[in-house]
Amino acid sequence: VRFAWETVAEKLHRLTRVRDRRAIRRELADAEPVDIAEAILRAKPEDGARILHALEPARAGEVLVELPPSTARSLAVKLPPDAIARYLDVLEMDDAAALLDELPEEARGPLLQAIPEQDAAEIRRLLAYPRESAGRLMTENFPRVQMHWTVDDTLRMLRDAKGKYGATVYLYVVDDGGRLLGVCPLRRLVEEEPDVRVEAIMNTDVVTCPPDMDQEDVAMLFMRYDFLSLPVVDVDGRLLGIVMLDDVLDVVEEEETEDIYRLAAVQSGREPYLALGIWSLAKRRFGWLLILFIAGTLTGHVLLHYQSELDQLLGLAVFIPLLMGTGGNAGAQAATMVTRAIALDELVFRDLWRVLGREFATGLLVGLLLGAVGYLRAATWHLTIGLPLVVMLSQTAIVIWATTIGAGVPLLAHRLGWDPALMSSPALSTLVDATGLVIYFEIAHLLLPL
């Protein structure tokens, strides 16, 4: 199942030579939209557009929504406007809004004219919320229930509305002003006798979120409290819409990708790897590399400063990459563990001293062990009397320094409202390179006849 898109991609490749739209529809009838999207991402744009156009509007719309924004945009401009209008018409409104948001500005007006006024109004309302907010993720298309209704009333309403609402797991209870009063799982409702009133079985202790809450925070709420859906309410408690868990899953994946990229000093972004061109790939990476390069020239200054020591004792240079490298590695480990813990809300700034203590102790333990190995390695190279000891002590000190800095900086950054992943592995290596050299040369200075 895992690589279903590979089968679809092969099918798609064959289908690029097929002109019969019905044959294309039939061939792709069983494929999941997400797999078709993956296959289209790998096809030539004109083939992708033609395949998409051959699909039923509902499926084509779902595929477009699964595509990365830049790909969706470039495909959409290749399709006739009335096709896009048909897609918008059949999609869930939050998906339709997301799709419209990806299209060129000038295409939006005419498209909103072409779809039913009620849908257009809902899309406009959703697009009025900030990007990446709860408002953008929510749907307005769910059943609202009155508290004085009985189970029978409610079930009758649902039967009458057949096919109107999307996936319904919870029933939301509102008053005449649209204010949220409570929630009742559909499962609970069907378990009750027909004459029981909704107010008797609803849960009034509802967790909600405001429409401008950042989608990352919304995702955290879902992940932490295992919700299946979350009602969005305005400041007056009026129910604006609901966010469904399945819409949040994509956000979770995107946010994780962002976090992972940041830890490797790659500029954050949510486009999949293959959707990025060479230029975008370079742009994502160059900024941080340049900053780190400039910071890294500090190592040159340090080495120039200790030029006479290097001159006198060539053996010193031999251990520079090894000591720096190990320090950077140890620091990256600490920084990554702490950054992840902050992202999961497990650590807060108040834990700083506790964390520093733990990392100091861990660094001491690991550093001593590595220092001992370093001693043996240096001793077998027979370079200079005393150098093995310098290597051992420097390695221990550098590892302690690296783990402590690596753990402390993310907590400090978080406290200052910056991104804790600021202390990426590359940034940490660069910092430890320059400072570690100073530690190394100072210890050498102290113990060797320089």
Place this chain on the structure above:
Amino acid sequence: VRFAWETVAEKLHRLTRVRDRRAIRRELADAEPVDIAEAILRAKPEDGARILHALEPARAGEVLVELPPSTARSLAVKLPPDAIARYLDVLEMDDAAALLDELPEEARGPLLQAIPEQDAAEIRRLLAYPRESAGRLMTENFPRVQMHWTVDDTLRMLRDAKGKYGATVYLYVVDDGGRLLGVCPLRRLVEEEPDVRVEAIMNTDVVTCPPDMDQEDVAMLFMRYDFLSLPVVDVDGRLLGIVMLDDVLDVVEEEETEDIYRLAAVQSGREPYLALGIWSLAKRRFGWLLILFIAGTLTGHVLLHYQSELDQLLGLAVFIPLLMGTGGNAGAQAATMVTRAIALDELVFRDLWRVLGREFATGLLVGLLLGAVGYLRAATWHLTIGLPLVVMLSQTAIVIWATTIGAGVPLLAHRLGWDPALMSSPALSTLVDATGLVIYFEIAHLLLPL
């Protein structure tokens, strides 16, 4: 809302001096189990055990399930066995099995004796599946429906079973032999007229998974296809249980943590940062550090090999950390992006040449830019005629080499059935350090009078 556990932690701290169990219950009545767990993780073990014991069994059990395994185990042994038995009795069976699995071997038998035989049998069945498999995540406690039943029959069955089943979103249709025939959302069912038969509305095209599927693959299925629950069937198509999305969310988070740790060369594990002692922290990190340290001694060999060049031209040493550092950073970026794409199933081995081409081009672009900056920096230090050119060319070559290797090795590792995150940022830095030195010295040898 985000730091709800902080409020709970403060409450808990006050409650450690309270002896009245009912007061403790009342104070924590509104707190979510996951927040109580977070607060207990930060409390002294004896305080944690006492608070836990004061809670209602159902809540205490839910809190225990949310705790990291090692903490749950150390708390559980402080509680009277009959308390644990009561928790097991009220938990969902998959959670009860997970809790029991965390307890010391010798405690399990008596506990299984103390709970109702039917529950004990289900727990034994679940525990017979391998750890981290779909079988361990599933519940057997959901309604099964016959295809010839009408909507009315089904709703009556659900009313009669009131309170018996957990969260129900889909109804699974089975034959007399227990084989899965189809699925129908509860929402679809209630929209139909009472006399419609289930077989007329059920969907027979059901995605399933085997009980021994790895939980990471199960999570991928949920994330990719946006399921709310997934039926687990044996080789004969018999429905064994269902996995609910909310049970998978914790797995998603744990697996992400594993991936992120691996990218920083931290041994994988799912315990949160604060649940690990110094010794465990060191153990998680030392293994990789040692391997990388030993691999890193290669840099020493390289430097010894080029000792005469270093001797003749001291300026060469000045740029070593800078060139190595930048190469490692650029490589880590490429490795991280490709590893993440593999984890999301966006890249397969067949993409190797395409990826290498992209990374070569990106490395060339970024390397040339950084090389130019390196040229300027080297030129202003007035060390040796020709050295700026050597730095520029080496920097370009090292970045291209690093991005290509960084992107290629994860794909190769994945192909060989190894973990693509093998090429962690630290591993890549270490590899680039040694090979990059060779590139640097060979270019210097070619262009400078050495």
